[in-house]
Amino acid sequence: MPELPEVETTRRGIAPLVAGARIERVVVRERRLRWPIPRQVEHALAGAAMLGVRRRAKYLLLESERGTAIAHLGMSGSFSVVAAGTEPDVHDHYDLVFDGGTALRFTDPRKFGSLLWGGREPLRHKLLADLGPEPFSAEFSGAWLKERSLGRRVAVKSFLMMPAVVAGMGNIYASEALYRAGIHPRRAAGRIALSRYEALARAIRDVLSEAIEAGGTTLRDFADARGRPGYFAQRLDVYDREGQSCRRCGSSIRRSVIGQRASYYCARCQT
DNA sequence: CAACGGACCTGCCTGC
DNA sequence: TGCAGGCAGGTCCGTT
Numbered sequence: 001m002p003e004l005p006e007v008e009t010t011r012r013g014i015a016p017l018v019a020g021a022r023i024e025r026v027v028v029r030e031r032r033l034r035w036p037i038p039r040q041v042e043h044a045l046a047g048a049a050m051l052g053v054r055r056r057a058k059y060l061l062l063e064s065e066r067g068t069a070i071a072h073l074g075m076s077g078s079f080s081v082v083a084a085g086t087e088p089d090v091h092d093h094y095d096l097v098f099d100g101g102t103a104l105r106f107t108d109p110r111k112f113g114s115l116l117w118g119g120r121e122p123l124r125h126k127l128l129a130d131l132g133p134e135p136f137s138a139e140f141s142g143a144w145l146k147e148r149s150l151g152r153r154v155a156v157k158s159f160l161m162m163p164a165v166v167a168g169m170g171n172i173y174a175s176e177a178l179y180r181a182g183i184h185p186r187r188a189a190g191r192i193a194l195s196r197y198e199a200l201a202r203a204i205r206d207v208l209s210e211a212i213e214a215g216g217t218t219l220r221d222f223a224d225a226r227g228r229p230g231y232f233a234q235r236l237d238v239y240d241r242e243g244q245s246c247r248r249c250g251s252s253i254r255r256s257v258i259g260q261r262a263s264y265y266c267a268r269c270q271t
Numbered sequence: 272c273a274a275c276g277g278a279c280c281t282g283c284c285t286g287c
Numbered sequence: 288t289g290c291a292g293g294c295a296g297g298t299c300c301g302t303t
Contacts, residue, residue: 002296002297003296003297006296033279034279034280034297034298034299058297058298072297072298073296073297074279074280074296074297074298075280075281075295075296075297075298076280076281076282076295076296076297091281108280108281109280109281109282110279110280110281110282110295111279111280111281112279112280112281112297112298113297127298127299151273152273152274153273153274154273154274154275158274158275161297161298162298163297163298163299170296170297171295171296171297172296173296217296219295219296220282220283220295220296221282221296222296239296259274259275259276260275260276260277262294262295273303274302274303275301275302275303276300276301276302276303277299277300277301277302278298278299278300278301279297279298279299281295282294282295283293283294283295284292284293284294284295285291285292285293285294286290286291286292286293287289287290287291287292
């Protein structure tokens with residue numbers, strides 16, 4: 001479900017609750033998420049003062065005075081703020097219970113999410129160490145994309161979704177950014193000119209910041225920590241618009257599977 | 272190496 | 288109405 005804008009929306013929603021609060025205890029009801037939740041998370045966070053929430057790619061870094069827990073929402077995960085003691089539902093896998101009487105509750109039907117312990121240097125955690133630059137960082141640019149793509153034959157759509165290339169690009173926004181930049185999703189990554197990659201880097205930043213501004217994209221069930229949907233779905237140009245007309249040229253939007261993921265594009269505008 | 276496919280798990284929608 | 292099959296916003300890992 002969540003890509004970078006949805007994770008960022010979640011971060012903004014939970015940060016005011018978390019920052020400056022103290023965790024009373026961590027309640028784990030289902031330890032077997034994508035990886036088992038390490039007991040160290042509960043032990044370290046119980047009684048700890050929380051400093052804030054940061055984001056790296058689609059990971060949420062829950063920073064405490066004793067170290068950082070690393071949360072990922074997977075495909076179907078979400079956080080919500082509940083009153084402590086609220087009866088959990090079947091897919092409510094863990095709660096961070098704060099001393100003020102509220103709890104941060106993690107819900108995830110598919111259990112692709114995770115909660116891990118990152119210690120004092122979470123960015124060195126195995127899952128984070130090799131991530132590419134954040135799209136809004138100075139390091140991320142057309143030149144970076146060009147350099148990383150040299151000699152590679154993989155479809156640019158798949159290339160964009162590789163965590164080591166750029167942090168946080170998912171299936172929706174990869175299609176959207178390629179449409180904005182006029183690049184065909186099947187084009188070999190190594191056969192794209194620098195100037196086109198510059199347009200693509202710009203398109204990526206634009207579409208992600210507009211989506212964050214709109215509170216993310218809700219296709220079926222994404223909601224922020226207060227349960228509100230995101231409004232970017234109505235501004236998608238291609239994703240989930242198979243058969244509808246291109247907003248630019250009017251031809252029919254196509255759907256095609258690239259690297260096992262549904263991809264949407266305009267065959268006339270994207271070359 | 273790069274590229275690909277399978278794996279993890281549940282819910283929802285479609286078509287027979 | 289029931290059921291099988293396909294599909295879903297992620298991404299790691301083992302195999303070519």
